[in-house]
Amino acid sequence: MKRRDFISRTAAASTMVGLTGLGLNSCSSLGDKHITILHTNDVHSHIDPFPSSHGRYANLGGVARRASLVAQIRNENPNTLLFDAGDIFQGTPYFNFYGGELEFKLMSKLKYDAATIGNHDFDNGVDGLLAQIPNGTFDLLSANYDFSNTVLDGFVKPYHIYQLDGIKIGVYGLGIALDGLVTKRLYKETVYLNPFEIALDQERKLKEEENCDLIVCLSHLGYDYENPQRPSDIKLAQSTYHTNLIIGGHTHTFLDKPEVRTNLNGDSVLVNQVGAFGLNLGRVDFYFDAEKKVSGDGVSISV
Amino acid sequence: MSILNFKQIVLFATIGLLASCQPKDQHLSKIDGKLLPIDSTLTQVDSIVSFVSPFRNRINQILDSTLAIAPEDINLDDGPRNTSMGNFMADVILEETRPVFLKQTGKELDFVVMNRGGIRSIISAGKVTARHAFEVMPFENYIAVVELDGAAMRKLISFLINSSRIHAIAGMQIVLDRSGHLESVNINGSPFDENRTYHVATSDYLVQGGPSIGFFDEIVSVHDTQYLVRNAIIDHLKKIDTVTAQVDDRFIQKN
Numbered sequence: 001m002k003r004r005d006f007i008s009r010t011a012a013a014s015t016m017v018g019l020t021g022l023g024l025n026s027c028s029s030l031g032d033k034h035i036t037i038l039h040t041n042d043v044h045s046h047i048d049p050f051p052s053s054h055g056r057y058a059n060l061g062g063v064a065r066r067a068s069l070v071a072q073i074r075n076e077n078p079n080t081l082l083f084d085a086g087d088i089f090q091g092t093p094y095f096n097f098y099g100g101e102l103e104f105k106l107m108s109k110l111k112y113d114a115a116t117i118g119n120h121d122f123d124n125g126v127d128g129l130l131a132q133i134p135n136g137t138f139d140l141l142s143a144n145y146d147f148s149n150t151v152l153d154g155f156v157k158p159y160h161i162y163q164l165d166g167i168k169i170g171v172y173g174l175g176i177a178l179d180g181l182v183t184k185r186l187y188k189e190t191v192y193l194n195p196f197e198i199a200l201d202q203e204r205k206l207k208e209e210e211n212c213d214l215i216v217c218l219s220h221l222g223y224d225y226e227n228p229q230r231p232s233d234i235k236l237a238q239s240t241y242h243t244n245l246i247i248g249g250h251t252h253t254f255l256d257k258p259e260v261r262t263n264l265n266g267d268s269v270l271v272n273q274v275g276a277f278g279l280n281l282g283r284v285d286f287y288f289d290a291e292k293k294v295s296g297d298g299v300s301i302s303v
Numbered sequence: 304m305s306i307l308n309f310k311q312i313v314l315f316a317t318i319g320l321l322a323s324c325q326p327k328d329q330h331l332s333k334i335d336g337k338l339l340p341i342d343s344t345l346t347q348v349d350s351i352v353s354f355v356s357p358f359r360n361r362i363n364q365i366l367d368s369t370l371a372i373a374p375e376d377i378n379l380d381d382g383p384r385n386t387s388m389g390n391f392m393a394d395v396i397l398e399e400t401r402p403v404f405l406k407q408t409g410k411e412l413d414f415v416v417m418n419r420g421g422i423r424s425i426i427s428a429g430k431v432t433a434r435h436a437f438e439v440m441p442f443e444n445y446i447a448v449v450e451l452d453g454a455a456m457r458k459l460i461s462f463l464i465n466s467s468r469i470h471a472i473a474g475m476q477i478v479l480d481r482s483g484h485l486e487s488v489n490i491n492g493s494p495f496d497e498n499r500t501y502h503v504a505t506s507d508y509l510v511q512g513g514p515s516i517g518f519f520d521e522i523v524s525v526h527d528t529q530y531l532v533r534n535a536i537i538d539h540l541k542k543i544d545t546v547t548a549q550v551d552d553r554f555i556q557k558n
Contacts, residue, residue: 033329047355049343060340064347064355069339071348093362093437096533102358109351123443167329183511213329244331258336270336280338287333303336 033165033288035214036080038070041249042276043084044091044120045103050277061278063106069281070110079164082111085249086118086175086220091277099124104135112138114160116173116218117145118249125186126150141173141218144198149189159202167213167288170206174199174219174236176250195221195231196239207242214286217246223253223273237261237269245270245284252276257303258284268301366434370540374547377426379419382469382550384479389471391548392422392439392536397473399535400446400504403528412448413491413501414474416459416518421506421532422471431546436536446530447507450523453497458520460488460495463554466517472553479556486557506532 049062074080084107089100100121107115115138121129130151133140143158159172174195178187199217206212217236224234233248241264254275263269274280379388397415404412424438451459460477463470464485476489488495500523509518510525540546 032332048359049341059343062341062347064351065341065343065345067348067351068346069341091441093366093434094358096437096441096443097362097365098358102355106351106354109354180512180515183507185507185511214331254338256338268334270334272336274338278341280340283337283339285333285335286331287335288329289332290329299331300333301336303334 033167034077034079035164035167035169035286035288036073036077037083037216037245037247037282037284037286038073038080039083039085039247039272039274039282039284040066040278040280041085041220041247041273042087042118042252043103043278044087044276045089045095045100046092046277047094047102047106048092057277057279063110063278066278066281067110073283074111079167081113081162081164081169081171083171083216083218083247084112084115085218085247085273086116087120087249087276088115088118090120090123095123099128100132101135104132108135108137112136113162114139114141114171114173114218116140116220116249117142117156117175118220119176119178119181122178122182122186122190126152126188126190130155141171142175143172143202144193144195145175146191146193149191150187152190158198159206161206161210161212168211169214169216170203170210170212171216171218172199172202172206174217174221176220176222177231195219196236199236199240199243203240203242213288214245215243217243219246220249222250223248223255223271224251233271233273234259234261237263237271239264240269241265243269244286245272247282248273254280258282260301260303268299270301270303366437367432369430369432370537371431371543371546373426373428373431374545376428377546377548379422379425379469384469384477384554384556385472385550386469387548387550388422388425389417389419389469390473390551390553391426391546393417393471393473394548395536395539396446396504396532399539400448400528400530403446403530404448404502404504404526407528408448408526410502411491412474412504415472415504416463416475416509417471417506418509418518419468419470421508426546431540433537433540436533436540440533440536442508442532444506444508444532446504446528446532446535447510448502448504448526448528449510449519450500450502450525451519452500452521452523455520455522456495456501457497459503459518460485462517470518475553477554478552481557483556502526504528 047063050057052058088103089095094102133155139160140156142156147153162169177192206215219233221231224232233246253273258270258272261269272282274282377387379386393415401412474491478486480486514520
């Protein structure tokens with residue numbers, strides 16, 4: 001981000017806060033609502049910061065630092081959710097030695113709300129993932145993996161609804177095709193279902209049956225591919241009606257800011273991904289006011 | 304969006320708020336997104352640091368004890384058709400798997416093929432520890448022994464010759480003539496015989512990947528050794544004092 005943009009944006013944000021304060025004072029029964037969504041992806045067992053000798057990421061990352069940033073943001077806005085878009089496992093000896101125990105326990109200490117399942121989360125098999133579930137206090141969400149004939153049956157939900165300050169936030173998970181990426185011995189009888197069909201079904205349910213105000217997809221499909229046949233977050237954004245935010249993973253894509261695409265209703269969808277290895281935390285703030293119309297018209301997106 | 308427009312929208316939204324005071328449906332009015340780097344300006348949460356440290360200490364104790372010494376760097380780019388690191392890896396798999404396979408099946412292992420992409424790091428000159436084995440092989444891949452017939456062997460050899468990457472082999476010699484055509488193949492000391500089957504040790508990743516990833520077409524049988532590739536490297540490092548590996552004549556093109 002350019003420094004100038006950052007300063008002007010900060011000034012604008014301050015203006016917003018000031019005016020909102022006025023609005024609240026003058027009308028106590030009603031006020032703007034603010035939901036903060038924080039996210040990581042492809043942390044790959046990177047618990048410690050990179051060493052100072054590292055060629056690319058010297059002194060960056062580290063879960064103890066991420067913890068303080070998350071706590072600070074939660075302190076500023078209690079209506080905050082924290083998500084992960086998969087590939088929690090594999091990449092440092094912490095995983096090889098302890099099988100993901102630390103990763104799940106630490107995510108619980110940081111009060112992650114939900115994560116989806118990446119291909120590397122199968123690296124110790126469906127049994128290895130099951131073994132870590134008791135160490136996690138967050139939801140595992142995946143709508144397009146059918147685990148009915150595996151030990152994970154009943155431990156993974158397609159979606160979950162979080163209610164914060166009267167705002168209903170529906171979150172569903174999507175995973176990548178496993179064949180050719182993960183050995184069958186590991187994923188066993190897990191069935192991969194078409195992510196686009198499942199996404200349409202999930203978002204319809206969340207919008208029309210559950211009346212969610214905000215719909216978030218945690219995706220491990222990958223950001224964008226040259227092959228147009230390959231499911232990606234960019235394609236997903238353009239193939240759905242109600243999803244507001246796609247939090248992606250798998251391709252280790254570093255985006256400075258969320259990418260904005262137009263969905264089938266002509267509304268804006270945000271696609272975000274924050275690289276890998278816990279080097280960054282993504283932050284998306286949603287502000288609601290209490291107008292009658294619920295369409296996306298007039299949404300100001302400053303990314 | 305220019306800052307002026309932004310302020311106007313904020314202003315309109317605020318006027319709207321002031322004007323109407325009945326509880327109404329939620330309307331999404333503004334979205335703001337940013338990337339927050341995790342760097343040394345952030346303080347570390349003490350309880351997290353103290354939770355992780357016993358795990359880290361235990362891992363470091365195991366990983367950082369010296370197993371052997373490498374007098375020179377062992378690299379992945381020091382030869383046109385074979386490399387010192389690839390040769391080290393394939394030789395280790397051959398040496399460590401041969402007795403295991405014989406004990407498990409009573410059969411003789413003929414040669415080794417490992418994919419270049421499965422060798423994730425070089426070994427730098429100096430102390431060699433178990434940590435290097437984790438860097439070279441971070442994945443939980445097991446050694447599998449695949450039985451191939453003559454036709455599948457021919458396809459494997461062609462694949463190795465035509466691949467843009469230098470895959471690692473041991474127990475096998477491939478010689479190409481000046482123009483890059485196959486001149487001879489020796490396996491386990493004898494010329495390639497198309498009328499028999501061969502047992503090749505490899506990473507189970509290549510077996511599970513199926514014919515589409517190139518290496519193994521029709522497989523006669525597969526034996527799972529239950530032996531992790533990484534553990535074979537660690538077992539080997541424990542037996543030796545000095546780690547050396549050279550580019551040699553196992554895969555060459557005459558000039």
